[in-house]
Amino acid sequence: MSSKRSKEITASELRHSFVLFILLFAFWVILSGHLDLKHLSIGFVSAVVITIITRPLMHMSSTSEPQKTYFAFDFPYFRYIAYWPWLLWQIVKANIEIALVILNPNLPINPQIITFRKKMSNPHAHVVLANSITLTPGTVTVDVKDDLYLVHALTDSAAKGLVPEDGEAEMLTKVSSVFGEECARTGSEVSA
Amino acid sequence: MAIVAIIFLLGGFFFTFVAALGVIRLPDFYSRLHASGKCETLGMVLSFLGLAIYEGFTLTALKLFFIVIFIFIANPTGTHILSRAAYRSGIKPWTRKGE
Numbered sequence: 122m123s124s125k126r127s128k129e130i131t132a133s134e135l136r137h138s139f140v141l142f143i144l145l146f147a148f149w150v151i152l153s154g155h156l157d158l159k160h161l162s163i164g165f166v167s168a169v170v171i172t173i174i175t176r177p178l179m180h181m182s183s184t185s186e187p188q189k190t191y192f193a194f195d196f197p198y199f200r201y202i203a204y205w206p207w208l209l210w211q212i213v214k215a216n217i218e219i220a221l222v223i224l225n226p227n228l229p230i231n232p233q234i235i236t237f238r239k240k241m242s243n244p245h246a247h248v249v250l251a252n253s254i255t256l257t258p259g260t261v262t263v264d265v266k267d268d269l270y271l272v273h274a275l276t277d278s279a280a281k282g283l284v285p286e287d288g289e290a291e292m293l294t295k296v297s298s299v300f301g302e303e304c305a306r307t308g309s310e311v312s313a
Numbered sequence: 314m315a316i317v318a319i320i321f322l323l324g325g326f327f328f329t330f331v332a333a334l335g336v337i338r339l340p341d342f343y344s345r346l347h348a349s350g351k352c353e354t355l356g357m358v359l360s361f362l363g364l365a366i367y368e369g370f371t372l373t374a375l376k377l378f379f380i381v382i383f384i385f386i387a388n389p390t391g392t393h394i395l396s397r398a399a400y401r402s403g404i405k406p407w408t409r410k411g412e
Contacts, residue, residue: 256385
């Protein structure tokens with residue numbers, strides 16, 4: 122392993138450990154609700170110990186670039202948080218759509234399996250994309266093999282929303298821009 | 314505040330009801346997952362947000378908000394695992410053509 126690359130990994134790991142520690146400690150403080158020295162010090166020690174012992178579990182190797190390793194809590198936090206309001210709005214919109222479909226006496230559904238490819242280097246980006254697809258009603262991620270997505274869509278409009286005839290779906294573009302992936306390398310394929 | 318909380322709770326009840334109805338009405342395993350996995354997520358989230366709003370800005374409201382975040386992460390994951398297990402064990406999705 123070259124010294125340059127190990128330095129990069131260390132920086133990523135430091136950010137990861139710091140954020141994980143802050144999250145764990147904040148979680149402890151909120152759940153305990155006590156701000157005295159005894160409770161805070163117990164929380165501090167447990168957060169540090171958990172951060173250290175979970176370190177080997179938090180490596181994620183990239184599927185498309187095997188030489189790269191990512192840490193679970195090292196991702197663009199602010200852009201990820203900025204992505205949430207958009208996702209929430211999509212969820213509400215699509216939920217109303219599905220509720221109307223279910224309440225419709227004719228049950229206008231057309232279930233289908235759609236597949237598409239999305240190349241992304243960071244495994245975290247794949248997790249976020251698959252999770253977003255499942256959260257948006259009308260589509261469930263059935264399987265992800267490397268960069269091939271297998272999605273079950275309930276209606277035609279849900280399938281079209283994810284795999285439009287021209288270009289890329291808005292959600293895919295958003296997720297890849299959150300994680301700073303190159304959009305030029307991606308290409309979506311449609312098959313029935 | 315109470316009125317906003319009631320609106321959120323009623324929205325939550327509505328979506329949970331739709332989820333239950335969808336499980337009964339939809340034809341196969343995969344499409345039932347759509348109803349139970351997602352409409353229910355929004356239903357529960359709306360209910361918990363309603364309770365948090367009713368509670369006001371307190372520690373309890375913050376804890377309820379944490380439950381909301383966990384539901385948002387855990388529910389799609391569970392749905393995905395169920396659908397993948399069904400797909401791997403060879404359940405064929407229901408389609409209009411093969412009715």
